[in-house]
Amino acid sequence: MRTDTDHTFPLDDIQSILLDNLATSITANVLSQLSKNNIAVIVSDVQHLPTTTLLPIQGYYHKLTALRQQLTVPKRFKDRLWQKIIRRKILNQSAVLNILNVTGGISMSRFASAVKEGDSTHQEGYAAAFYFQSAFGEVFSRRTEDVQNAALNYGYAIIRSCVAREICAFGLEPSWGIFHRNQMNPFNLADDFMETFRPIVDLVVLQMHFDESDALTSQAKKELLNIQSLDVQINESIQTVRNAIHMTVESISAAYATGKMSGISLPQLIPLHPHEFA
Numbered sequence: 001m002r003t004d005t006d007h008t009f010p011l012d013d014i015q016s017i018l019l020d021n022l023a024t025s026i027t028a029n030v031l032s033q034l035s036k037n038n039i040a041v042i043v044s045d046v047q048h049l050p051t052t053t054l055l056p057i058q059g060y061y062h063k064l065t066a067l068r069q070q071l072t073v074p075k076r077f078k079d080r081l082w083q084k085i086i087r088r089k090i091l092n093q094s095a096v097l098n099i100l101n102v103t104g105g106i107s108m109s110r111f112a113s114a115v116k117e118g119d120s121t122h123q124e125g126y127a128a129a130f131y132f133q134s135a136f137g138e139v140f141s142r143r144t145e146d147v148q149n150a151a152l153n154y155g156y157a158i159i160r161s162c163v164a165r166e167i168c169a170f171g172l173e174p175s176w177g178i179f180h181r182n183q184m185n186p187f188n189l190a191d192d193f194m195e196t197f198r199p200i201v202d203l204v205v206l207q208m209h210f211d212e213s214d215a216l217t218s219q220a221k222k223e224l225l226n227i228q229s230l231d232v233q234i235n236e237s238i239q240t241v242r243n244a245i246h247m248t249v250e251s252i253s254a255a256y257a258t259g260k261m262s263g264i265s266l267p268q269l270i271p272l273h274p275h276e277f278a
Contacts, residue, residue, distance in 0.1 A: 011037040018042045018158075018225060040165040042158070066171030069256040078178040079118035080261055081252070085195050086124045087115045092199035092269040093131045099271055100206060104134040119179075135206060147210045154216060155201035155224045156194070162228060162242065163197070164190040166249040172256075193249060196266045200241060201227060203272055232267040241267070 017039060019026070026041075031054065034041055041054040094108030111127035132140055142149060164187050167174045177188030185191070204227055208220060216224075228242040235247065244267045251265040 011039065014039050018044065020044045020221065038165070038169060040161050042161045063171040066253065066256070067173055070172050070176060073256055073259070076117070077255075077259060077261075079120075081255070081264070082119055082179050082192070083115050083117045084261065084264060085192065085266065086119045087112045088266040088268070089195045089198065090115065090124065090127045090131075092196060092267070093127065093135075093202070095269040096199050096203045096206070097131070097134055099203060099269075100135065102134055104130065135202065145214075147214055147216060148205060150214075150216050151205045151208065151210070151220060151224060152201060154221065155204060155227055156198060158225060158227060159194050159197045159201060159241075159245075160187065160190050162245050163194045163249065166246050167193065170249055170253040172249075172253060193252065196248070197241065197245065199269050200230065200232065200267070200272075203269065204230070207272070230272050231270060233270050234267045235265050238270075 011033065014034075014037070017034065019041065022044075031041065035054075043052040043054070090108055090112040094105045094112065097103070097108060098105040107130060108127060111123045111130070114121065115123045132142065136148070140148075142152075164174050167189055172189060174187045174189045175185065177185075177192045180188035180191040182188060201224075204224065208223060210220070211217075228240065230241050231238050232241055232244045233239075234244045239247065244265075247265045248267065251263055255261060255264050
């Protein structure tokens, strides 16, 4: 890939690059060009799981204003925003069960309806326990080190990096979350905003076929990386996951500025197929 002013590769078409081989080398000049084009660089570890995301720090010219708005939103606003996020996450989990023709969608909808401001009654946890056993089986555990959990972690990491990229692009501070508050986590806000997108990864993994190997194949990683090009519904239109992430972060950033929740856009899960461009 050439990176001078006459580069032949269309950098405008790239949102992120995954470096999956530890033998990969990349020059500072290439990293600089990727940064100028607002492209996130994701680096995997020895287990081929994404562990680091390099994000541009330039490109947004109202950083101080956006940061001030983010830091001064009232607790009530954050509690209502978290309620909205968790309710949509649970509804998307319900959609996963319905798409797979698994019983439990109605129960999930009840969990969603019961979510209060700040999820003070912990409906997310109750819904998650019911959902994972319904979708993945009664013996499934997120703590098990198997290929299915590896696929989930891989897919979540891809979504997380895309969300983090958009957060930085809009001048928000990624470590300042609304619910996640781990001082050792530089991407608390990304973990907040990605919640509604997690069921998309779940559905992709549930529809994949794994062998008895305990490692992800290259083909499986490719399918997971392509999650960004799948369709979701948002604002009554069909958009790619990539575009939906942008729209979600943009709408929440605008809500920080106005203090109004009505304009917030969150993705609605639909049966999966790659986006068809006109």
